[in-house]
Amino acid sequence: MDASARRRLVAIATTLASAAVVLVAPSTAASTVSSAPAQVTYTKSTLSPASDMGNPLRGQYRWLGQPASPSTWPARDIYYRDQVYWGRLERTRGVYDFTWIEDGLRRAGETRGKFGFRVMAYCPGCWMESRTDKVAFPPVTPSWLPLQTGTKVPSWNNEAFLSAWERLMAALGATYGNDKRLGYLDLGGYGKYGEWWVDTGTEKITQANALRMVAAVNKAFPAKTVLYNTMTSVDLTLKALASNPRMGLRTDSLGATNMNSMAAVDTRLQSMWKTRPFFTEWATTGSPMLGRDQVRQFHLSTVSSGNLRVPFDAMATVQKAAYQDAVLSSGYRYSVTAVTVGALKRGTRIPITVTINNTGVAPTYDGWRVYVRLTDSAGHRAWTSTQAIDLRKHLPGKRTYTTYVTVPTVLTGGSYTISLGVNDAAAYSSEMYLANGLRRADGSYTLGTAVVG
Numbered sequence: 115m116d117a118s119a120r121r122r123l124v125a126i127a128t129t130l131a132s133a134a135v136v137l138v139a140p141s142t143a144a145s146t147v148s149s150a151p152a153q154v155t156y157t158k159s160t161l162s163p164a165s166d167m168g169n170p171l172r173g174q175y176r177w178l179g180q181p182a183s184p185s186t187w188p189a190r191d192i193y194y195r196d197q198v199y200w201g202r203l204e205r206t207r208g209v210y211d212f213t214w215i216e217d218g219l220r221r222a223g224e225t226r227g228k229f230g231f232r233v234m235a236y237c238p239g240c241w242m243e244s245r246t247d248k249v250a251f252p253p254v255t256p257s258w259l260p261l262q263t264g265t266k267v268p269s270w271n272n273e274a275f276l277s278a279w280e281r282l283m284a285a286l287g288a289t290y291g292n293d294k295r296l297g298y299l300d301l302g303g304y305g306k307y308g309e310w311w312v313d314t315g316t317e318k319i320t321q322a323n324a325l326r327m328v329a330a331v332n333k334a335f336p337a338k339t340v341l342y343n344t345m346t347s348v349d350l351t352l353k354a355l356a357s358n359p360r361m362g363l364r365t366d367s368l369g370a371t372n373m374n375s376m377a378a379v380d381t382r383l384q385s386m387w388k389t390r391p392f393f394t395e396w397a398t399t400g401s402p403m404l405g406r407d408q409v410r411q412f413h414l415s416t417v418s419s420g421n422l423r424v425p426f427d428a429m430a431t432v433q434k435a436a437y438q439d440a441v442l443s444s445g446y447r448y449s450v451t452a453v454t455v456g457a458l459k460r461g462t463r464i465p466i467t468v469t470i471n472n473t474g475v476a477p478t479y480d481g482w483r484v485y486v487r488l489t490d491s492a493g494h495r496a497w498t499s500t501q502a503i504d505l506r507k508h509l510p511g512k513r514t515y516t517t518y519v520t521v522p523t524v525l526t527g528g529s530y531t532i533s534l535g536v537n538d539a540a541a542y543s544s545e546m547y548l549a550n551g552l553r554r555a556d557g558s559y560t561l562g563t564a565v566v567g
Contacts, residue, residue: 149565155454156532156561158550160471163442167547170228171297171480172445177395177418179221183426187441189419190227191297194218195308196242199234199254203282207258210285219295226544228297233282234308235259235268262317270304270319279303280330287334294542298339300364303327309366310346321350325357332358339479341393344375344383351376351383355390362391362479368417369400373408387413388509391479396421402429402436413476415445447474448505449549450534450559451512453486458566461523468501468534471512473549478505481539482546487558488530496530497522505536525566533558
């Protein structure tokens with residue numbers, strides 16, 4: 115080859131190299147690439163449970179404001195009972211003081227958690243009753259409520275008691291019925307400790323009046339979950355549940371034999387978990403090993419951070435393991451295992467197929483939205499596509515969903531980071547924590563790279 119020919123080849127090579135640089139130069143929206151878009155399947159590995167993920171209304175909640183157990187585990191939700199008893203909320207008839215309700219909402223809001231509470235009318239032997247400071251700790255039963263003759267037990271069927279309950283619930287509902295921080299109302303009101311049972315020999319509430327108390331709560335909080343304690347008769351429980359599709363179950367005796375709950379002996383109540391939550395509290399004499407098994411058997415959503423006779427740090431190794439397993443398995447635990455995205459050609463309709471696994475024992479009962487997102491090289495959200503997935507119907511196990519979407523024509527062609535996330539439809543809770551790795555700053559989880567053409 116002569117010198118002239120060699121000079122021509124060098125010139126051609128230089129021109130081609132310059133053209134290649136232009137093709138891969140980044141744009142303001144995405145990196146421009148020469149490859150054409152194609153259907154891509156992304157797979158994700160699932161994290162083995164090592165600690166809890168701290169999603170709302172599942173797992174461990176801060177019982178009466180006590181810290182999480184173990185203390186390093188997250189517990190966003192908070193539950194009050196002793197702090198918000200009736201005698202404290204309404205010392206003088208018709209004069210309400212909701213300071214402690216506000217305190218619980220504030221503390222839950224600090225972690226984007228949910229607050230739940232129970233109003234007790236009767237708490238014999240409780241620590242609040244033994245306090246000599248009756249200013250900060252007035253009697254649990256307001257002094258103006260009628261009592262059963264010769265006792266300190268409220269007169270459950272007295273019109274003064276029932277109408278006062280209705281007014282209290284109406285006042286609470288008018289103030290907090292639409293507060294996003296309020297996750298649920300534990301029905302309370304009737305029975306020892308608000309647990310809907312009474313001692314033998316004392317007056318019981320009639321079924322009609324019990325349902326009247328339930329109706330007052332339903333009316334005051336039509337958009338909130340209400341929990342009904344399962345220590346009462348099955349017949350009354352079923353009637354209460356029939357009055358409100360958002361009503362779930364509650365027991366205060368996790369780890370005790372049969373949880374002291376009628377749900378343990380009635381198959382109708384045992385199937386409610388598929389559409390209604392079942393929240394619990396550890397029994398003071400409960401067994402962590404039995405509680406672990408009950409979480410799985412009855413598909414329980416929550417456990418309390420306290421109330422066991424032996425605190426977590428003082429438990430034996432086998433007890434600690436069982437306690438932690440109960441927390442980890444309770445409620446929902448979603449992970450994405452695979453996502454298939456059709457060829458991302460602008461203006462075309464494509465399928466997005468998402469496979470999700472729920473390794474918890476129950477679904478979520480609140481509105482969450484699953485989305486797939488494209489983020490450009492500058493970190494800007496270029497496109498977010500909400501998927502037709504209702505996690506409230508995703509019971510334990512693996513399911514695959516396909517949603518058809520149209521790729522926006524305004525997207526710039528090129529390479530993007532593709533991720534998947536789950537956000538709160540009410541725009542309150544933090545993005546859901548999935549049992550996957552590579553969580554991004556925006557709460558979504560990186561899948562890989564996608565090409566738009």
